[in-house]
Amino acid sequence: xxxxxxxxxxxxxxxxxxxxxxxxxxxxxxxxxxxxxxxxxxxxxxxxxxxxxxxxxxxxxxxxxxxxxxxxxxxxxxxxxxxxxxxxxxxxxxxxxxxxxxxxxxxxxxxxxxxxxxxxxxxxxxxxxxxxxxxxxxxxxxxxxxxxxxxxxxxxxxxxxxxxxxxxxxxxxxxxxxxxxxxxxxxxxxxxxxxxxxxxxxxx
Amino acid sequence: xxxxxxxxxxxxxxxxxxxxxxxxxxxxxxxxxxxxxxxxxxxxxxxxxxxxxxxxxxxxxxxxxxxxxxxxxxxxxxxxxxxxxxxxxxxxxxxxxxxxxxxxxxxxxxxxxxxxxxxxxxxxxxxxxxxxxxxxxxxxxxxxxxxxxxxxxxxxxxxxxxxxxxxxxxxxxxxxxxxxxxxxxxxxxxxxxxxxxxxxxxxxxxxxxxxxxxxxxxxxxxxxxxxxxxxxxxxxxxxxxxxxxxxxxxx
Numbered sequence: 001x002x003x004x005x006x007x008x009x010x011x012x013x014x015x016x017x018x019x020x021x022x023x024x025x026x027x028x029x030x031x032x033x034x035x036x037x038x039x040x041x042x043x044x045x046x047x048x049x050x051x052x053x054x055x056x057x058x059x060x061x062x063x064x065x066x067x068x069x070x071x072x073x074x075x076x077x078x079x080x081x082x083x084x085x086x087x088x089x090x091x092x093x094x095x096x097x098x099x100x101x102x103x104x105x106x107x108x109x110x111x112x113x114x115x116x117x118x119x120x121x122x123x124x125x126x127x128x129x130x131x132x133x134x135x136x137x138x139x140x141x142x143x144x145x146x147x148x149x150x151x152x153x154x155x156x157x158x159x160x161x162x163x164x165x166x167x168x169x170x171x172x173x174x175x176x177x178x179x180x181x182x183x184x185x186x187x188x189x190x191x192x193x194x195x196x197x198x199x200x201x202x203x204x
Numbered sequence: 205x206x207x208x209x210x211x212x213x214x215x216x217x218x219x220x221x222x223x224x225x226x227x228x229x230x231x232x233x234x235x236x237x238x239x240x241x242x243x244x245x246x247x248x249x250x251x252x253x254x255x256x257x258x259x260x261x262x263x264x265x266x267x268x269x270x271x272x273x274x275x276x277x278x279x280x281x282x283x284x285x286x287x288x289x290x291x292x293x294x295x296x297x298x299x300x301x302x303x304x305x306x307x308x309x310x311x312x313x314x315x316x317x318x319x320x321x322x323x324x325x326x327x328x329x330x331x332x333x334x335x336x337x338x339x340x341x342x343x344x345x346x347x348x349x350x351x352x353x354x355x356x357x358x359x360x361x362x363x364x365x366x367x368x369x370x371x372x373x374x375x376x377x378x379x380x381x382x383x384x385x386x387x388x389x390x391x392x393x394x395x396x397x398x399x400x401x402x403x404x405x406x407x408x409x410x411x412x413x414x415x416x417x418x419x420x421x422x423x424x425x426x427x428x429x430x431x432x433x434x435x436x437x438x439x440x441x442x443x444x445x446x447x448x449x450x451x452x453x454x455x
Contacts, residue, residue, distance in 0.1 A: 004409040004410025004411065004412070005408065005409060007409070007410040007411075007412075007414065007415075008408045008409065008410075008412065008413075008414050008443070008447070009447070011414035011415070012414060012444070012447070078417075080375075081371065081373075081375045081376045082370045082371055082373070082376070082417060083370050083371075083373040083375070084370055085368070085370050085421070088282060089368050089419075089421045089424065089425070091419075091420065091421060091424050093418065093419055093420035093421075094370070094419045094420070094421050096418075096419075097370060097417055097418065097419035097420075098419075162418075163417075163418045166418055166433075166436075166437045166440060167414070167416075167418070167440055168440065168441075168444055169437060169438070169439075169440035169441025169442070169443070169444045169445075170441070171437065172434060172437040172438050172440075172441060173434060173437075174431070174433070174434060177433075177437070
């Protein structure tokens with residue numbers, strides 16, 4: 001009776017961890033980034049609040065790094081078990097299934113690179129502020145890769161939220177799934193616009 | 205489509221599970237209102253390929269000839285469907301036939317769909333009948349439930365959904381959408397409901413419902429238009445609730 005029960009729980013947790021806490025953190029992160037459109041001072045103030053939260057290392061570990069590692073590693077394991085057939089069955093949702101996995105891999109690589117660029121450098125003594133990001137994205141290649149990375153992460157989150165609503169049994173009928181699909185597409189476009197504007201604000 | 209003199213078929217063939225596959229082209233005389241099964245019977249009657257060479261007749265499975273048994277499922281022009289329900293006049297030619305790729309191949313277009321039936325046994329896809337004494341008549345099913353449950357009962361275990369599912373393959377042990385939908389059917393039955401936890405706990409194991417990746421190909425290809433993704437989503441809800449009951453206790 002106990003055989004494989006862990007898999008059921010792990011798959012549900014994998015789905016959940018992408019939204020709580022990772023998705024929630026992502027939205028806060030995107031809003032902090034967006035404050036860069038208000039200038040250097042506004043960004044440093046918003047980022048400073050995040051950086052100066054009490055129990056920062058605890059929060060970082062259990063709200064970001066542990067769920068992130070679990071979500072990423074288990075996600076790769078799950079994605080590699082699929083046999084992609086989008087060229088044979090070109091239905092809209094099958095493209096969603098395909099891009100969810102593609103953007104997952106891109107997000108994995110991007111997040112590692114981004115953590116190296118920012119969090120690791122900060123740990124090594126660099127000051128994590130507006131200037132740090134501005135210095136990174138003055139390179140057009142880095143800016144381009146960051147744009148791709150941010151849009152992929154946001155697609156992965158929006159589409160993953162759509163599947164979470166199914167995986168946890170919240171949206172059951174095709175009608176409700178259609179509605180959340182459109183709503184989350186708008187959410188993806190909106191947050192992508194914020195993310196792109198923020199990056200250009202640093203690049204200026 | 206205008207009347208044609210001949211029907212051209214390109215069939216993927218394989219002598220046995222271990223042999224290598226090849227394609228063979230056939231041209232058979234056109235008759236109006238033929239289906240793919242009729243075309244295959246024509247080849248069996250006169251096993252000569254398009255090059256005029258005598259060949260082994262093509263092997264395929266079929267039983268009911270009216271799209272209720274599921275045994276003649278194959279890839280027809282790349283899509284999984286039943287040969288008996290595929291009318292030649294509605295297909296673009298040459299017609300490409302290939303065996304379903306998800307299941308172990310037996311020969312030519314014949315595959316072994318046993319894993320589907322094993323999954324039905326696993327999920328307890330039946331209603332208990334009386335034992336050594338008569339338990340009397342069971343509770344009645346509300347008409348509202350009967351309506352949608354009837355749609356689920358149309359499943360013929362043909363395997364089209366499993367064929368189109370990216371998560372049913374040799375690397376994964378996912379049981380596929382059909383048997384999960386049957387759990388919803390038998391749990392909707394007033395007598396079947398009495399053992400609903402047995403079925404739910406089976407699809408909560410490895411290879412069960414959480415192996416679904418929501419590509420929703422199954423509902424697109426189902427020849428019986430069964431709302432498979434609704435069944436999966438509904439059972440996602442039921443298994444989530446069951447998990448909480450298992451964790452926190454229930455009566």
